[in-house]
Amino acid sequence: MNEKRLLIAGFGTVVAVLVAALAYRFIAALTVSVFVYYSTRRYYASLRRFRLPARVRAVIVLASLVVPFLLVVGYTLVLLAVETRRFITGSSFVDVAAQAPWLSGVQELPSFTLSGLVTAYQAGDLDVFVSFAAEHAAFLTSVVSGFFLNAFIVVIVTYYLLIDGARIRGWLLRFDDDAIVREYLEAVDDELEAVLFGNLLNVIATALIAIAVYHGYNAAVPASVTVPYPTLAGALTGMASLIPVVGMKIVYLPMAVITAVSALVGSNSRLLVYVAGFLAAAVVVVDTIPDLVLRPLLSGERTHVGLLMLAYTLGPVVLGFYGLFFAPILLVIALTFADTALPRLLGADADEGLHPEQRRLDDFRSWYGR
Numbered sequence: 001m002n003e004k005r006l007l008i009a010g011f012g013t014v015v016a017v018l019v020a021a022l023a024y025r026f027i028a029a030l031t032v033s034v035f036v037y038y039s040t041r042r043y044y045a046s047l048r049r050f051r052l053p054a055r056v057r058a059v060i061v062l063a064s065l066v067v068p069f070l071l072v073v074g075y076t077l078v079l080l081a082v083e084t085r086r087f088i089t090g091s092s093f094v095d096v097a098a099q100a101p102w103l104s105g106v107q108e109l110p111s112f113t114l115s116g117l118v119t120a121y122q123a124g125d126l127d128v129f130v131s132f133a134a135e136h137a138a139f140l141t142s143v144v145s146g147f148f149l150n151a152f153i154v155v156i157v158t159y160y161l162l163i164d165g166a167r168i169r170g171w172l173l174r175f176d177d178d179a180i181v182r183e184y185l186e187a188v189d190d191e192l193e194a195v196l197f198g199n200l201l202n203v204i205a206t207a208l209i210a211i212a213v214y215h216g217y218n219a220a221v222p223a224s225v226t227v228p229y230p231t232l233a234g235a236l237t238g239m240a241s242l243i244p245v246v247g248m249k250i251v252y253l254p255m256a257v258i259t260a261v262s263a264l265v266g267s268n269s270r271l272l273v274y275v276a277g278f279l280a281a282a283v284v285v286v287d288t289i290p291d292l293v294l295r296p297l298l299s300g301e302r303t304h305v306g307l308l309m310l311a312y313t314l315g316p317v318v319l320g321f322y323g324l325f326f327a328p329i330l331l332v333i334a335l336t337f338a339d340t341a342l343p344r345l346l347g348a349d350a351d352e353g354l355h356p357e358q359r360r361l362d363d364f365r366s367w368y369g370r
Helices: 002-025 027-050 054-090 093-099 114-122 127-135 137-172 180-220 230-240 249-265 269-297 305-319 323-345 362-368
Strands: none
Touching: 002 027, 027 054, 027 137, 027 180, 027 323, 054 137, 054 230, 137 180, 180 230, 180 269, 180 323, 230 249, 249 269, 305 323
16 A cells, blocks of 8 residues: 555656646746736626626636737837837938948838838848848747747636636645645635735726826926827836836836937927926826825735835846746745744644734625625
8 A cells, every 4th residue: 555655656746847847947927827817816706797607707807908918019019110210210321220230221211001011022122121030030930939829828827727716726725734724725815816916906006197197297298398108108107017116117217318308409408397397296196106005005915015015126136027926926925824824833823812802804704705
């Protein structure tokens, strides 16, 4: 009997190592999937009131996230292309071509329309771009294929987590030891949902506040110092708010610089007063107030706001891009373990430290059908 158990344990260890190695290969996509799952699970559950099937609700949730994200990214890329062409056309294109030898055969940029690109291709004006793409085909193919592969993994994993999350939770709760495992897993599950859903709400709220502030600023100042593309800038500000302290500044500070340069080029330094007003509004209304008011309200019940901000800030520094999503998840798992399972494992009483008349959160869960 022991030999069979040892054989099964060895086989299970080998399988676990192989699965872990495969998961580590796609750790970024899997981390983002878990992050998106917990961020949208309440939204997914709220759609039950419409009596929609689980698969339909999962598709609606993913479409609600993917479509706006693709629109923002696509719109941003189009604006970058248009503004780049406008900059190059407005300056000396010969000087720009001299800095990039592969542009030396291009006399002017084609129009960014289907007919303009077809005409330029037939005339041979795009040969230099085609040659450049051919020389770097392996790199470009790797980048594009890697992006779509990871995006596909995120969509598929998130979809099935939304549908089968309850089954996975039930399977994990089978490994119960004197209710410690159940208490810990339930606490982690609830806290991850509270923290990550709160961050999604924070992103949406910050984006709406930023859009309102940017449009309000543009309505009150001269046209020469208005903020370019205020709606897009507000949406990007909301996305950047995922990174506390630093995030939103990478959007509104460059915007302030661009606006100030426009005023200085027009030799009207008095307009810099409006730029200073924009900076003050961005710092106070867009950056500071959401961090002081919204983030503490939307940061969960157990997780310390300061530690969560450190996790969002230091995660990308230590782990790279996926650290932005992995660090807060790891923080919640660790803090919840220290708050629930560790005292029990060390022999502490589960109710130790409570006032005799103080009630626990679990006492009220039955009132809400939990």
